[in-house]
Amino acid sequence: MRNRDSIREKILNQPSYWVEGINSFLYNAILEYMEDNNMNRTELASHLGISKGRVSQILNDGEINFSIEKVVQIALKVNKFPVFELKDKNSYLDDLNSNNHKTKDLSYYENDSFSEVYSKNKKDSKIIHLYSNNEFTKQLAL
Amino acid sequence: MRNRDSIREKILNQPSYWVEGINSFLYNAILEYMEDNNMNRTELASHLGISKGRVSQILNDGEINFSIEKVVQIALKVNKFPVFELKDKNSYLDDLNSNNHKTKDLSYYENDSFSEVYSKNKKDSKIIHLYSNNEFTKQLAL
DSSP: OHHHHHHHHHHHTOHHHHHHHHHHHHHHHHHHHHHHTTOOHHHHHHHHTSOHHHHHHHHHHOOOOOBHHHHHHHHHHTTEEEEEEEEEHHHHHHHHHHTTTOSTTOGGGGOHHHHHHHHTOOTTOOOOOTTTTSHHHHHHHO | OHHHHHHHHHHHTOHHHHHHHHHHHHHHHHHHHHHHTTOOHHHHHHHHTSOHHHHHHHHHHOOOOOBHHHHHHHHHHTTEEEEEEEEEHHHHHHHHHHTTTOGGGOGGGGOHHHHHHHHTOOTTOOOOOTTTTSHHHHHHHO
């Protein structure tokens, strides 16, 4: 178990873990908003105040390395409040590790935004769970 | 009360509310880290991997409009995990409004990161509560 804890700690200390999480939340929220409002990419670009090229980049690659300000603006425009907290590393890890060492509880991956999107279970949904097969999940499944 | 709720909703829909919140969290975390580790600005710049000019900009103005990636990197380097969530606007507002209409409970302003910094009550602390006198707090106090 010690070993798994240290793998978890290592993963949590990688910027890409958090950046991918944020990208994924935003990506899902944008797609959900498009679907709920029957928008095409042109309408979405206009609504978000970004270029059509940028929209394609987001929707094709899930790459959203915006500034903080832009992320906040986009979140608000797709009906979400962007709640950001800085958690003390040690207490955060203690909380995770004390939770029966369950692998699955790793914060982001079962967070409400993900489950929310999934629980809708739309047959025609274009929403992709970016994380389902990513490197972190693979590492954690070891 | 209706009126106060709608003021609150208006404020929460302003990007600057959230951006200032994130800036403030990061600003406090950086200062706390500097103090705890007896670092000067040059050492901090080197630790964070940013220029000394950028450090001065942060410490003098509290302006941190970095990219998501940079914010995540900085947070991890000052021993914090950057936990980001997108909350559905309506349920977030319902939660706030059902909470006895207390003005003070407005999410960010009594969030753990703020209180944490404050509860340390260091006499020589240079930590400034950016929000104590800002426009949002003023508006809410009306």
